[in-house]
Amino acid sequence: MSRWNSADLRHGCIGVDVSGMNSLSLCSRGTMCPRCEERRATKRAWNLCKRLQNEIDVAEDAGLDLQVGVLTVTLPGRHHPIRNGTLREQYAYMTERKTMPGRIGEHSMRGLNTQLKDWGFLGGCHNLEFTWNDKQDWWNVHDHAIVVGYADDISCPLIHTGKDVWHDDELLPTKQVKGNTSRWMADLGFGQRYSLDWAEQHEWEQSIRYASKVAYMTKPVKAPREKRGELRRFFNGTDGGNYPRLSRPIGDWGRSFVPCNPI
Secondary structure, three states: OOOOOHHHHHOOOOOOOOOOOOOOOOOOOOOOOHHHHHHHHHHHHHHHHHHHHHHHHHHHHHOOOEEEEEEEEOOOOOOOHHHHOOHHHHHHHHHOOEEOOOOOOEEOHHHHHHHHHHOOEEEEEEEEEEEEEOOOOEEEEEEEEEEEEEOOOOOOOOOOOEEEEOOOOOOOOEEEEOOEEOHHHHHOOOOOEEEEEEOOHHHHHHHHHHHHHHOOOOOHHHOOHHHHHHHHHHHHOOOOOOOOOOEEEEEOHHHHOOOOOOO
């Protein structure tokens, strides 16, 4: 993992430092300065890669075929009232505990974690991202989840939506991940559209770094100025909710997984 000295850490940081000690803890989370975001993403990726390496080592010792993918789920369609909800309301909707038909009790992440376990996944990590849609004039909270399991155990009805696209003037393919629809997602209260990209072994680390980076990318530049206050209140937990957990472990990863919260 990269290391920076105190001068580097302050370079480009637009946070307020009242301590005189180059503290980054007061960096304005409402604007998410690039330098502090880079530190969060780097630390987050390091933790996730370490957890994944443990799974790789176990799989190799046991002679098992490990599979790693990135599953993206979204909010319901434009006619659902949550689409016009505040950032906090959309976040709460995506992460709330819900009952599932035929099951006792409430299940985290709207029951998605339970469904993933039923499909044979042993662990992973949700990484929540939110963007502002200028055309629709609303927030769009969605989840890029790392999902991990053994090929012999996984029985998932969701199809792989990524493919390599070759161009005549290129020697290497370009990965494109398109969407598909599933009643499973709709039954859980998410949007029907999803994407699932199973990574090749050489892409595992890349998938981890991608998902861990978007966990803290709010794209505030694309949000109108009048939304900056809402962003700040959301990140500081002063909008009627707690400080948001944008990264949430799945299954067995929750047992020994220490989430890397923003600094």
